Amino acid sequence: MRRLFTWAFAALMIAVTTGLMVVNAQQRPGAALIAGDRPVTEEQVRNRLQTDGWSDVRIYRDGQYFRVTASKGGETSQMAVDAQTGRLGGNNDDDDD
Numbered sequence: 001m002r003r004l005f006t007w008a009f010a011a012l013m014i015a016v017t018t019g020l021m022v023v024n025a026q027q028r029p030g031a032a033l034i035a036g037d038r039p040v041t042e043e044q045v046r047n048r049l050q051t052d053g054w055s056d057v058r059i060y061r062d063g064q065y066f067r068v069t070a071s072k073g074g075e076t077s078q079m080a081v082d083a084q085t086g087r088l089g090g091n092n093d094d095d096d097d
Contacts, residue, residue, distance in 0.1 A: 033048060033087065033088055040085075042061070052072075054072045056070060061083070062080075065089050066083055067079075068081060
């Protein structure tokens, strides 16, 4: 009986670990600018950035993304925010390497 319990517990742990790996693999990449993985508005993005200390926030829509240019600490940065999830998008670097 004890051996059966041990095997059942081991199988349960494998199932839980596999499930967690699947869930982690399905999560969308990119840090959440606005938590919730729900659609966001330009106003929400602007308010969040200004709350976080960004100034001179300029936003334009580019398909699924909001393209953002903003300044903080004397540095100007560009970023892409996924309008469907509120997460920061892929690398928006246009350097000619």
